[in-house]
Amino acid sequence: MKYRTFKFFVDFEKEEKWLNQMAAKGYNFIDFSLPGRYLFETGNPGEYIYRIELLKHLPNSPESKDYIEFLEDTGGELVSSHFRWAWFRRKSADGPFHLFTDYSSQIKHYQRIIWFIGIVGIINLVIGFYNLCYGLLLTGPDYGFFFNAYLAPISFLIAFFCLKVTTSYYFNLKKLQKESQIHE
Amino acid sequence: MPESTERGALTEAVYYILLALHSPMHGYGIMQYVKELSNDRVNLGPGTLYGAINTLIEKGWIKALSTPENSRKKEYEITLKGRETLLLEIERLEELLAHGNKIARRDA
Structure with missing residues (x-):
């Protein structure tokens, strides 16, 4: 089923x-x-x-x-x-299944993910600002058309979550890097 | 810095992979061998093992064996350079062990 x-x-x-x-x-x-x-x-x-x-x-x-x-x-x-x-x-x-079982490979995987989600977050931030400015300024109240401005919060919301997760991964990464300095 | 990194300590994963490959093995074989040898303590994840194998091939410490046509699984074996590296590492570990016994355990 x-x-x-x-x-x-x-x-x-x-x-x-x-x-x-x-x-x-x-x-x-x-x-x-x-x-x-x-x-x-x-x-x-x-x-x-x-x-x-x-x-x-x-x-x-x-x-x-x-x-x-x-x-x-x-x-x-x-x-x-x-x-x-x-x-x-x-x-x-x-038995137990982990893809990465040492610090150096875990660190590399985190770095890849931080870049990936960080970039998605920044792109959404840029799109959000673009839509906000376009919606509010260019089409303007004179036209009675705020459509782009209404889209902006969606991008901001995605950007917020991406950057929040990126930050938490960043701290995890720092923790791993610190650990890897004293043992494997 | 290449000189000094060549002489640095091997990671546990690399050390055990080099030991395992004294006889030809494929990836799954290495995982099982290392797990048994270390009494279940060292479990190599496929992502970690794959990365290590590729680095070791690049360094020339192990080589991929040409596979027979009926077998899809690639087998690997340690090279002369790999054996030399491993022997140097064993010497280094013996030094660590000797000092540890002398100072921390206060052996005569």
Whole structure:
């Protein structure tokens, strides 16, 4: 049986936690598509562990294909992908499943994500300001047309969440970097 | 700085990967071997292992073996340069251990 739901995440760690909670209840995630549609298939509770990664390259690039093949040879499975985001899972019977198990690889992954979400946040901030100015000044009250200005809060809201998450990742990154100075 | 980084300590993951590859193995084999050798303490994640393998190939410490046509999985093996690096690291670890025993454990 299939189950579909809509959810909006900016924080991939919260999303990962949610997918694993769903899997623990027997809802196995099988597909994602924008704007936030998650498709599940009912199965045995706790059968899978899910992990999310921001790949270095697009999933169908030779570099990523090689990586995904490697991961699948070690018992993992690529469940879904969107842009550079990839959802992986492995049977929990195979033991704990983490993609990155040392500080240096965890740090690199965080850095990739900070850049990615940070840029999305800044783009939304710019679009928000553009729409606000355009809506208020250029079309102006004389025209009675504020449409662009009405769009601005959406961009500001997205920008706010992206920059909030970026900041929290930044602090996590600093913590990891500090730890990595004294031990592995 | 390349001189000094060559002589630096190896990470635990790299150290165990080099040990594992004294006989040819594919990725999953390395994970299992390292896990068993360390009594379940060291679990290499696929992302970490993949990155380490590629770096070690670039450095020439391990090499990918040409795979038979029926097998999709790539196998890797340690090179002479890898063995030399590992032996130097063991010497370094012995020094650490000797000093630790002498000072912290106050062995005679």
